[in-house]
Amino acid sequence: METGNPQQEPSTKKSGAHYVDNKQFYNALVEYRNQVVEAQTKGLEKPQISNYLGDCFIKIATHLSYKANFINYTFKDDMISDGIENCLAAADKFDPTKSANPFAYYTQIVYFAFIRRIQKEKKQQATKYKIIENMDIDDIINTETDLGEYSNQFLDYMKKQLDQVDIDRRMIKKPKNNVLAEELNENIDPES
Numbered sequence: 001m002e003t004g005n006p007q008q009e010p011s012t013k014k015s016g017a018h019y020v021d022n023k024q025f026y027n028a029l030v031e032y033r034n035q036v037v038e039a040q041t042k043g044l045e046k047p048q049i050s051n052y053l054g055d056c057f058i059k060i061a062t063h064l065s066y067k068a069n070f071i072n073y074t075f076k077d078d079m080i081s082d083g084i085e086n087c088l089a090a091a092d093k094f095d096p097t098k099s100a101n102p103f104a105y106y107t108q109i110v111y112f113a114f115i116r117r118i119q120k121e122k123k124q125q126a127t128k129y130k131i132i133e134n135m136d137i138d139d140i141i142n143t144e145t146d147l148g149e150y151s152n153q154f155l156d157y158m159k160k161q162l163d164q165v166d167i168d169r170r171m172i173k174k175p176k177n178n179v180l181a182e183e184l185n186e187n188i189d190p191e192s
Contacts, residue, residue, distance in 0.1 A: 025103060057087040
C-alpha cells in the first residue's frame with residue numbers, strides 16, 4: 001500500500017537497456033588477456049574464455065540483430081553465429097591500453113560480420129538466379145496434354161523473379177507496391 005509520501009526513495013529497478021555491463025565486461029577481458037599472455041610465455045595453449053564473456057558476445061550479437069538494418073533477413077541466425085564466431089576469434093585482441101570500451105569494439109566486429117554474411121547471401125542468390133536463367137525451364141516444366149500446352153504458375157513466377165534481377169549487376173530490384181498487388185491479384189484463382 002502506497003502512502004503517497006513524495007520523499008520515498010526512488011525505485012531501484014534496473015533498466016533493460018544495458019544488457020552488457022561495460023565495466024564488468026572490460027574487467028573480464030583484461031583478466032582473460034592476462035591469462036592468454038601468461039599461457040603464451042609458458043608455451044601453453046590459449047585458455048578457454050569464461051562463460052561470462054561468451055554470454056556477452058551472444059547478447060551483443062543477438063541484440064544487434066534486432067536493429068532495423070538486420071531484422072527481416074531469413075538468415076539472421078547465420079548472421080548471429082558469424083558475429084559470435086568473429087568475437088571469439090578476436091577475444092584476445094582487445095587492447096585495454098587503447099580503449100576502455102570493449103562493448104563498442106565487439107559491437108563493431110559483429111556489425112561487420114553481419115555485413116559480410118549479407119553480401120555472401122546476396123552473391124549466392126544472384127548465382128542461383130543466374131543458374132535458373134541459363135536453364136531451359138520451358139522444356140523441363142511445360143508438358144503437352146491431350147488439350148495442348150498449359151501454363152505453369154511456378155514457371156510464370158520464376159520468369160517474373162528473373163525479370164527483377166539486374167543482369168549486369170546481378171542484384172535484385174525491389175518491385176513497387178502496386179506491382180506486388182497486381183501480381184497477387186493475378187495469382188489468386190477466382191474460381192476457388
